Amino acid sequence: MNPFLEIVIRAVGAFIAVILITRLVGKSQIGQLTVTDFVNGIVIGSIAAALAIDIRSPASFYFLALAVFSGLTLFLEWSTMKSRPVRKILEDEPTVVVHNGKILETKMRNMRYHLDDLMMQLRSKGVFNIADVEFAVLEPNGEMSVQLKSQKRPVTPADLQLPTRYEGMPSELIVDGTVIEQNLIQNNLDEEWLYRELEKQGVRSSEEVMYASLDSEGKLYVDLKEDAIEHYTDITDKVPDKIPQ
DSSP, rough: OOOOHHHHHHHHHHHHHHHHHHHHHHHHHTOOOHHHHHHHHHHHHHHHHHHHHHHSSSSHHHHHHHHHHHHHHHHHHHHHOOOHHHHHHOOOEEEEEEEEEEEOHHHHHHOOOOHHHHHHHHTTTTOGGGGGGGEEOOOOSSEEEEEEEEGOOOTTTTTOOOEEEOOOOOEEEEEEEEEOOOHHHTOOOOOOHHHHHHHHHTTTOOEEEEEEETTTTTTEEESSSSSSOOOOOOOOEEEEEEOOO
16 A cells, blocks of 8 residues: 555544544543543554554554553543542542642642742732632642632622522524524524514624524624624734724
8 A cells, every 4th residue: 555545544543533532531531631631641642643654563553552541541530430539549639729828838849839830820810919819729630729818809799689680691593604493493483583683683694694692681692704893903013904804
């Protein structure tokens, strides 16, 4: 076989295998990547890369290795779901690094976590003063959870005992010109209603719409593919040739 054609075929096979593995592992590992998950992902990626370009070794060897690592990954995911002690060993535990405005240096030193990391993650949460922090917890996936002191938290309607209305989640009705019929059905609506509402906003066809959604109060938001923006605010120093659409 032509070596270039073989590489293409093996690369496609490796790509499909990795996609299948990520689908099998599920969203939890991808969305909450721990150190174990990260290392495991690198190993699987390395095997897939070798499968694509190492034409001297049979592809079956690499597919077998991918199958073994996939099986072990799924077994570990199942084990962590069934056993809390196993979950603690593989995924570690949350660690308090700030307590009542005081930095816990010993905890940070044990994790080899330095002050610059702490300040960077606090700033990413909108916190610039450690004295305002009641608790800062370093999660197993490296994310920082921060609880401000009660007097430093933003006031909420619950604090003021004010009633609020249910907001819910907007329902997508049009995405990139395509009508999402299932969402219309879920809202007891039809395309005839949608086109009437679009016509009220001067839209002749759903193909003109980039995005349209319906909120819990029944208000239709519509964004066109070609917006008529009279004034565009650019935060860069570049001078735009034209207003972006």
